[in-house]
Every structure is written in C-alpha cells, then in structure tokens.
Amino acid sequence: xxxxxxxxxxxxxxxxxxVVERPASVVKELVENSLDASSSQISIEVRxxxxxxxxxxxxxxxxxxxxxxxxxxxxxxSKIGNLEDLESITSLGFRGEALPSICAVAQVDIVTCASxxxxxxxxxLKDGMVANRGSQGRSQGTTITVRNLFRKVPARLxxxxxxxxxxxxxxxxxxxxxxxxxxxxxxxxxxxRVTLRTPGSGRLIDSVTEIYGLxxxxxxxxxxxxxxxxxxxxxVSPPKVTGMVGSPAVSRSSRGYLSLFISRRWVSxxxxxxxxxxxxxxxxxxxxxxxxxxxxxxxxxxVDVNIHPAKSEVKFxxxxxxxxxxxxxxxxxxxxxxxxxxxxxxITAYGTPSGQRESLWALAGSSDRLTTLPLxxxxxxxxxxxMLRVLGQLLSSYIITEGPDGLYLIDQHAAHERVLFERIEHxxxxxxxxxxxxLEPVTLEVNPKQDEVLKSHYDSLAEFGxxxxxxxxxxxxxxxxxxxxxxxxxxxxxxEVLDSLSGGDWAESIAISMACHSAVRAGQALxxxxxxxxxxxxxxxxxxxxxxxxxxxxxxxxxxQLKREFGRS
Ligand code: ADP
Ligand code: MG
Numbered sequence: 001x002x003x004x005x006x007x008x009x010x011x012x013x014x015x016x017x018x019v020v021e022r023p024a025s026v027v028k029e030l031v032e033n034s035l036d037a038s039s040s041q042i043s044i045e046v047r048x049x050x051x052x053x054x055x056x057x058x059x060x061x062x063x064x065x066x067x068x069x070x071x072x073x074x075x076x077x078s079k080i081g082n083l084e085d086l087e088s089i090t091s092l093g094f095r096g097e098a099l100p101s102i103c104a105v106a107q108v109d110i111v112t113c114a115s116x117x118x119x120x121x122x123x124x125l126k127d128g129m130v131a132n133r134g135s136q137g138r139s140q141g142t143t144i145t146v147r148n149l150f151r152k153v154p155a156r157l158x159x160x161x162x163x164x165x166x167x168x169x170x171x172x173x174x175x176x177x178x179x180x181x182x183x184x185x186x187x188x189x190x191x192x193r194v195t196l197r198t199p200g201s202g203r204l205i206d207s208v209t210e211i212y213g214l215x216x217x218x219x220x221x222x223x224x225x226x227x228x229x230x231x232x233x234x235x236v237s238p239p240k241v242t243g244m245v246g247s248p249a250v251s252r253s254s255r256g257y258l259s260l261f262i263s264r265r266w267v268s269x270x271x272x273x274x275x276x277x278x279x280x281x282x283x284x285x286x287x288x289x290x291x292x293x294x295x296x297x298x299x300x301x302x303v304d305v306n307i308h309p310a311k312s313e314v315k316f317x318x319x320x321x322x323x324x325x326x327x328x329x330x331x332x333x334x335x336x337x338x339x340x341x342x343x344x345x346x347i348t349a350y351g352t353p354s355g356q357r358e359s360l361w362a363l364a365g366s367s368d369r370l371t372t373l374p375l376x377x378x379x380x381x382x383x384x385x386x387m388l389r390v391l392g393q394l395l396s397s398y399i400i401t402e403g404p405d406g407l408y409l410i411d412q413h414a415a416h417e418r419v420l421f422e423r424i425e426h427x428x429x430x431x432x433x434x435x436x437x438x439l440e441p442v443t444l445e446v447n448p449k450q451d452e453v454l455k456s457h458y459d460s461l462a463e464f465g466x467x468x469x470x471x472x473x474x475x476x477x478x479x480x481x482x483x484x485x486x487x488x489x490x491x492x493x494x495x496e497v498l499d500s501l502s503g504g505d506w507a508e509s510i511a512i513s514m515a516c517h518s519a520v521r522a523g524q525a526l527x528x529x530x531x532x533x534x535x536x537x538x539x540x541x542x543x544x545x546x547x548x549x550x551x552x553x554x555x556x557x558x559x560x561q562l563k564r565e566f567g568r569s
Contacts, residue, residue: 003067006075006096010083019309020101022160023050023149024169028310029098030144031177034058035184036079036091037142040200043187049163050170051149059141062114065121069133072108072125074100088300092265092311103128105156106149112142127152171195172256173266175211179293180264182207204244204293212257216291219250223294223333239298239322241329245276246291247337248283248550257291262303264295267314272296275323279330282543284550286500286509292330296322385539390531397522399531406558412526412534414547416519417512419537420484421548424464424511433465434483444468444476444491450498460506464514466494484518493517512548 020026027044034042037060047053063071070076077096080086086094102108103125113120120138124131150157160166167190178186178198185200198210209217224242246257260272272294280290304315316322388401388408399410427433446454451474454461461468465482481490497513520526526534538544538553547553 001078001081003063003070003076003078003096004081005070005073006077006080007082010080010086011075019097020105021310022169023054023166024173025310026050026054026102026106026146026149027056027170028173029093029102030054030056030146031174032092033098033144034060034142035177035181036093037061039141039184041185041187043189044170044174045189046167046170047191049160049166051157051160051163051166052147054146054149055143057141057143059139062117062140062142063110063112063121064114065117068110068112068121068123069130071110072099072103072123072128072130086306089305090263090300094306100128102146105153106151107147109145109147110142111136111138113138113140115140167195176259176266178207178211179204179259180261180266180295208244208293212291216246216250219247220244220291221247221333221337223329239296239302239325241294241296241325243293243295245279245294245330245333245337247334248280248288248290248546249552250291251280251284251288251550252291253288255289258289259293261293261295262305262314263297263300265305265311265314268312269314271316271319271323272326275326276330279327279334282548282550283334283546286512286549288550294326294330296326298322385544387539388535390528390535393526393531395523396525399526399535401535403556406556406560406562408554408556410535410538410554411522411547411552412524412531413519413522414551414553415538415544416534417515417547417549418541418544418553419534420519421511421515422541422543424482424484424514428463428507428511431463433463435465435467435480436483436486437467437480438478441477441479442491443471444478444494446474446476446495446498448474450495453498457506460510461494461497463507464510466490468494482514485514488518490517515548 019029023046027046027050031042031044034056037058039058039060041059043057045053045055045057067078073096075096077094079091079096080089080094099108104127108125110123110125111120117140119135122132122134122136124133150160171188171190174186174188174196178184178196182198182204183200183202184198186196186198187194188196196210198207204222205217205220208220222242222244224240243259243261255273258273258276260267260269260276262269276290276292276294284290298316302317304317305311307313307315386403386405388403388410391400391402393412394400394409397412399412399415401408401410424433454468454476455470458468465480466478467480468476468478471477485493493513493516496517497510500509500513520530520534545553
C-alpha cells in the first residue's frame with residue numbers, strides 16, 4: 001500500500017497521544033516499522049542511553065522515493081485506509097504518528113530503498129523540516145538515524161533516568177520483539193557492544209536462550225497445540241495460545257519475565273498476567289513469578305488496540321474467553337512439564353483403608369498372593385503418582401521408595417505439607433474442618449500490627465477451626481484450634497500468619513501455614529508404617545510433585561538414568 005494522509009474522520013477516532021516518552025519509545029516505534037515492512041534482519045544501535053544516537057537498520061520493503069517526505073507528515077500511513085480498517089488492524093503501526101513525533105524532538109536522517117529502485121533516497125530532517133534530500137546507494141531496506149533526542153525539550157531530558165537505565169529499557173523493548181519474532185535476526189549494539197543477537201531461526205527457544213540464558217531455556221516448555229478454529233469471521237473455539245513457559249524451578253522475584261503478545265504485538269495486560277499466574281497457582285513459592293512468553297492469536301476484530309497512545313494496552317471483546325484460554329494452555333503445559341508416570345497395573349488399590357499398603361504393593365507386583373488379600377471396593381482411580389514401595393529413610397528426612405520406573409526420593413516434610421494442604425482445603429470447602437476444643441482457654445498476646453490484622457480476620461481463622469475472641473488490650477482468648485494443630489505450635493503458626501498476611505489470598509495463606517506447622521519435620525525419624533502411610537496419602541493428592549510453597553516433593557532417578565550412571569547399555 002502507498003503512504004496516504006488519513007481522513008480527518010479516522011484521525012478523530014485514533015487514540016492519539018505522546019508516543020515519544022523516552023529513548024526506548026523511539027526504538028519501539030522504529031522496530032515496529034521495520035517489522036511491519038517484513039524485515040528479516042533488524043539491527044539497532046544506540047549511544048548515550050539513546051539520547052545521542054539511535055539507529056535502526058532493516059532489510060524490509062523500504063519506502064518508495066516519492067513517498068519518503070510523506071512518511072514524516074502527521075497522520076500519513078501506508079497501513080490503514082479507512083474507518084473500517086481501524087476495526088481490523090493487523091500491522092503494528094497504523095496511526096502515522098511515530099515518524100513526525102520523533103522528528104519533532106530530534107534530528108532524523110533516513111536512507112531508504114524500495115524494491116525495484118536502483119538507488120536509495122536520503123533525507124535529513126531538522127526541527128521537523130526537511131533540511132536535505134539526495135540519493136544514496138543502499139540495498140533494499142531502511143536506515144533511520146535519530147540524534148540528539150530531546151535536546152530542544154529540556155523538560156523531557158530532565159525526566160530521563162541514567163543512560164544505564166534508559167539502555168535497560170531499550171534492551172527490554174528489543175528483547176520483547178526478539179521473543180515475538182524469532183524468525184527475525186535482531187542485533188542490538190549499545191555503545192559499540194553487542195548486547196543481544198538472535199539467530200532469526202524461527203525457533204522461539206533460540207531467542208529465549210539468547211535473552212534469558214541456557215539455564216532458563218533448559219527449563220522452558222512449549223505451550224499450545226490446537227485451538228483457534230475459525231467459522232467465517234467469528235472465533236468459535238478458544239483463541240490460539242502459543243509460546244513457552246518456565247518450570248517452577250526458574251521462577252523469578254519480579255514480574256518482568258512475563259512477556260505477553262496479542263498477535264505478536266507486545267502488550268501489558270493485568271488480565272492476562274493474572275491468567276498466567278493463576279495457572280501456576282500452588283506451584284510457585286509466595287512472591288515468585290513465572291518466566292513465560294505467551295502469544296495469543298485472535299482475529300483482529302476481537303481485540304481493540306486503539307485505546308492507548310503507545311498501543312501497549314488492548315481491549316478484548318470477550319475477556320473471559322481469552323482469560324480461560326491462556327490459563328488452560330499454560331496449566332496444560334505445566335502438567336506436561338512435570339510428567340507423571342502412568343500405572344500399568346489395574347488401579348483397584350486406591351482408596352483402601354490405611355495399613356494395607358504393603359500388601360497392595362505386592363498385589364500389583366505378584367499375582368500369587370492376590371487371593372489371600374482383601375480387595376477394597378475400587379474408587380475413582382487417581383494416576384498422579386504410581387504406587388511406590390518404601391525402602392527406607394535417609395538422613396531422617398527423605399523417604400527412599402521404588403516405583404515402576406526407578407527410584408523416588410521423597411522429601412518427607414514437603415510431601416506431608418502437600419498432603420495436609422489438600423486435606424485442609426478439602427475440609428474447608430465442605431466446612432468440615434476438625435476442631436479440637438482446648439481444656440483451658442489460652443491467652444494469646446499479639447503486637448500492634450498483628451492486632452490490626454487479627455481484628456479484621458477472625459472470620460477467616462474461624463473457617464479453619466480457630467475460635468479466638470478479644471480479651472483486653474492486644475490480648476485474645478483462644479478456645480479451640482484445628483485438630484491438626486492441637487499438639488503443635490499453633491501459637492507460632494497464628495503469629496506467622498498474622499505477620500505474613502497483607503492482602504492476597506488469606507485463606508490460602510492460612511491453609512499453607514497450617515500445613516507447614518503440622519507436617520512432620522526434616523530430621524524426624526519415621527517408622528516403616530508411618531512412611532508407608534505418608535506415601536499412600538501422597539499418591540492420592542491432586543498435585544503430588546510440589547509442596548504448597550511450590551518446592552518439589554520428590555526427585556526421581558529413572559531406571560534408564562541408573563543404567564546410564566552405571567555404564568550399562
Ligand atoms: P505508522 O507506522 O503508524 O504507519 P509511522 O509514522 O511510524 O506510522 O510511519 C509512517 C509510514 O512510513 C509507514 O506507514 C510506512 O509506510 C513508512 N515506514 C516507516 N518506517 C518504515 C520502514 N522501516 N520500512 C518501510 N516503511 C517504513
Ligand atoms: Mg509506525
């Protein structure tokens with residue numbers, strides 16, 4: 001499409017605004033233009049935090065010589081033509097605003113050569129006006145150089161942070177687009193140093209390796225198979241979600257490792273971030289966030305990108321649909337990432353009364369004892385863990401077990417925490433928490449901060465079986481506690497909960513803390529029966545592989561690994 005001036009009616013409908021806030025915004029707009037021009041190589045060079053120089057070189061379609069000046073006029077674009085196009089934007093740019101806005105606050109040079117042209121066009125602009133025009137040799141593509149950004153806008157210059165900070169914003173923009181477009185070769189040079197270089201192989205994992213390193217890349221798994229069935233122009237099945245997510249082992253303390261794209265447009269969306277975090281629910285320790293790269297393919301008319309000047313926020317026609325699709329896709333990938341061995345033998349053993357575990361293991365293994373054993377009525381089989389045979393205890397902390405495919409070393413505290421956590425959640429959901437009345441009420445003294453929290457949270461604690469009532473200044477009377485905690489340090493647990501709670505999911509924090517305080521400790525010797533009982537319970541939980549804080553409950557050494565380690569073929 002050629003570059004045209006947008007109709008005033010279209011202009012009045014676009015969410016115009018300041019697009020050049022800092023050097024990174026210039027880089028973002030220029031890189032988006034290069035991507036819209038179908039470039040397969042984009043090289044970005046910056047100096048002085050992007051204030052002295054930003055140069056973006058691409059091998060895209062180029063701008064025809066006759067249209068170069070037009071590209072720098074406000075509201076001129078080759079990407080949309082009329083109001084209707086505004087409803088179905090497929091390019092990253094569409095407002096014809098970036099180049100004129102950049103020109104208004106910096107000195108800009110462009111060399112561009114469109115296909116079919118034998119020589120490139122050179123244009124130099126100062127204060128938004130063309131200062132020079134000429135021809136220059138160049139292969140197909142465009143080079144735009146931006147110098148002395150904000151020199152004439154001191155107020156803006158003052159607002160900028162240190163060059164190092166501005167550089168990090170720039171590197172982030174480039175990284176995000178490198179993740180969104182793995183088929184494009186990106187190079188970023190900061191003050192002459194190569195900061196980032198992606199191979200343009202088309203494989204997301206290669207971009208991830210370059211940007212986050214090998215360790216993270218090794219712990220990433222692909223998401224998204226299927227989805228995105230179209231029926232006419234309406235989307236009938238869930239939107240298609242693709243990308244990669246990190247295993248809980250590579251979680252981070254900030255949300256900065258979550259990249260969200262809508263049809264490969266980098267966006268920020270609390271809704272989507274929440275959907276991703278929800279999918280990790282129970283798998284990450286508190287305060288940790290996932291590494292994830294998520295792209296959602298949606299028909300353009302189902303998403304409005306024209307609500308924010310920087311086009312970084314979007315509005316969905318059907319938020320719930322998108323939320324569910326993202327959450328489901330991520331969860332599915334995580335389940336696959338933590339593969340669970342399948343049980344081959346008939347699974348009638350599950351749900352039997354405790355104490356029969358040993359014989360049931362034998363049942364699955366050898367058929368000759370079968371007749372002598374009482375068979376419990378089969379219940380809904382759970383296949384989250386195979387049946388494990390307890391071999392012994394290690395360091396009074398780990399239970400050594402054997403399963404159908406090798407050795408499982410189980411962290412007794414983490415495993416018990418998981419078992420108790422699910423039991424507590426289950427009982428609470430049914431309002432059937434087992435409560436133990438205290439023979440004598442116990443007074444609980446709290447500090448002022450704990451007092452504030454406790455005042456507004458009796459109800460939550462009561463749901464879990466604590467009967468607590470005020471008894472004078474910062475003092476409370478406790479009449480009953482959850483049966484699970486009766487002989488444990490429930491005072492410590494209540495204090496911990498009161499200290500750690502600040503918004504968030506109260507109920508879950510209480511359940512986690514209860515599980516943690518009532519679980520067997522590391523260093524505690526267990527009898528064979530106790531170990532067997534714990535393993536039997538672990539086999540029946542929904543998420544046996546991690547404790548409620550997100551730490552692993554077990555390490556598996558497969559028979560294949562054992563053979564390899566011992567050098568057997
Ligand atoms: P928009 O991207 O919204 O169309 P811009 O001001 O960013 O507006 O760019 C104006 C026009 O200049 C674009 O529509 C496009 O035709 C052209 N253009 C800008 N950068 C490039 C580039 N790197 N390669 C090819 N064409 C470009
Ligand atoms: Mg643009």
